[in-house]
Amino acid sequence: MPDFKKTLNLSELLEAKTQIEDIEFWRNLCPQAKISDIALNRAKALRVDAAQIQDYQSVLRAEGYFQTPPMLPVEMQQEMLACIEAVKMAGFPQMFALVYDVFYEAFHYFDNILRSMLGEDYKMIPNFWIYYVPAAEGGKGFEPHRDLEYLNTIDAQGNPTVLTLWVTVTDANPLNSCMYVLPSHRDPEYKAAITNLKQGATLFKLEDVRAIPVAGGALSAWDQYLYHWGSRGSVRASHARVSYALYCQRGDMAPVDDSWIDLRTDLGFADRLGFICRGIYRYSYVKSDPTQQTPELLAFLEKHLKSIELQPV
Numbered sequence: 001m002p003d004f005k006k007t008l009n010l011s012e013l014l015e016a017k018t019q020i021e022d023i024e025f026w027r028n029l030c031p032q033a034k035i036s037d038i039a040l041n042r043a044k045a046l047r048v049d050a051a052q053i054q055d056y057q058s059v060l061r062a063e064g065y066f067q068t069p070p071m072l073p074v075e076m077q078q079e080m081l082a083c084i085e086a087v088k089m090a091g092f093p094q095m096f097a098l099v100y101d102v103f104y105e106a107f108h109y110f111d112n113i114l115r116s117m118l119g120e121d122y123k124m125i126p127n128f129w130i131y132y133v134p135a136a137e138g139g140k141g142f143e144p145h146r147d148l149e150y151l152n153t154i155d156a157q158g159n160p161t162v163l164t165l166w167v168t169v170t171d172a173n174p175l176n177s178c179m180y181v182l183p184s185h186r187d188p189e190y191k192a193a194i195t196n197l198k199q200g201a202t203l204f205k206l207e208d209v210r211a212i213p214v215a216g217g218a219l220s221a222w223d224q225y226l227y228h229w230g231s232r233g234s235v236r237a238s239h240a241r242v243s244y245a246l247y248c249q250r251g252d253m254a255p256v257d258d259s260w261i262d263l264r265t266d267l268g269f270a271d272r273l274g275f276i277c278r279g280i281y282r283y284s285y286v287k288s289d290p291t292q293q294t295p296e297l298l299a300f301l302e303k304h305l306k307s308i309e310l311q312p313v
Contacts, residue, residue: 012091013280014297020092023269026099030086033079033100035272040104040263045111046071053116060117061158064184065212065222071109072167072217076102080169081242084130094130095279099272103244106167107263110219114248118163121251123260125162126275126308129283130244133177133230135237141177141230148197150256153224153249160223162249162256169242170216176237178213179220182227193225201227259308274308277301 019025027035056066083097097103107114114122127149133139153162172178182201184190186208193199204227211231214220222228233241249256259278261267281301 013093014293014300016092017300020096021273023099026096029090030083030100033083033102035099035269036101037266037268038101038104039266040107040111042111042264044108046109048112048116050116053113056113057117057159060160060221060223062185064187064190064226065181065220065228067212067214067220068113068218070215070217071219072106074217076106077169077217080244084132084169084242088132093280094132095128095276097130098128098244098276098279099269104263104267110165110167111263113219114163114165117159118161118248118250119252121262122248123251123255124263125247125249125255125257125260126278127257127282128244128246128275128279131230131242133233133241135176135235135240136233137235139177139233139240141179141241144201144227144229146193146199146201146227147222147224147247148193148199149247150224151195151197153256154194161253162224162247163221164224164245164247166220166222166243166245168214168216168218168220169244170239171214172216172241172243173213173237174211174231175234176239176241177230177233178211178241180209180211180229180231181222182209184223184226187227190225190227199225255310258310259305260310261308270304270307273304274306277304278308281305 013020023035056068059066079102080097083100083102084094087097088094131141133141147164150162153160155161166179170176182204186204187201188203189199189201212220230241249260251262261271277300281298
């Protein structure tokens with residue numbers, strides 16, 4: 001697994017435990033956004049042209065990723081951004097915006113594509129992170145890496161069985177930290193990465209790196225082995241780069257992780273706290289940079305993430 005971690009203020013999280021677990025606190029913080037039990041309703045799903053989906057699949061097999069044009073309504077993007085800004089202004093990690101419905105309602109727009117690529121019974125792996133890269137020289141995305149959390153997730157036809165989904169809330173461009181990728185067909189070490197979770201990328205040519213700017217409200221997706229990173233921002237950027245990401249996998253295969261979620265079942269407040277705590281537990285320095293507060297914080301996180309873990313059979 002790549003070593004990409006984020007630093008969080010542990011003391012502030014511990015002091016706010018009571019607020020974090022109070023659904024009314026979050027409702028009052030961002031009253032225009034809903035927190036309810038919702039499930040994916042395929043009757044409401046956006047239909048995407050089959051030929052367009054085939055084109056996405058072809059690009060994904062050939063180059064390891066694909067991107068769509070904007071798919072989310074502008075009003076939905078604005079609501080997402082308002083939630084994230086409100087959470088940040090209140091002093092919480094932006095991850096806590098995931099308590100709000102709007103981040104899950106987005107799947108009504110992506111479902112047709114995901115079903116075509118991962119099957120009717122695809123599942124969400126709730127390894128969430130929300131990215132907020134400020135319009136400043138110090139802002140940047142994750143360092144160059146392959147996601148590399150799961151082995152052998154390319155099938156015999158060259159189709160990924162696990163996809164990283166990256167949803168842009170705002171436009172992402174070279175000035176505010178768009179994604180850069182090394183297309184798989186230009187990566188000499190790509191095939192080795194499929195069976196080696198420690199495989200780096202040292203043999204590629206710089207001219208083969210590709211910037212992939214994308215508009216807000218679009219879906220970008222890639223497999224576990226694509227080498228990629230978020231670039232550094234700039235004071236010349238017009239706005240922050242805001243986005244969120246998670247994984248999805250085929251549902252007709254064994255779970256690749258200790259948690260998966262069927263989007264067709266209700267996702268309530270307790271589930272969402274579990275997603276948030278899972279992300280903090282997995283992608284921050286809370287475990288690898290211990291302090292006196294670490295045991296208490298870990299106990300808090302583990303209490304909530306256990307609620308979404310798969311039970312042994």
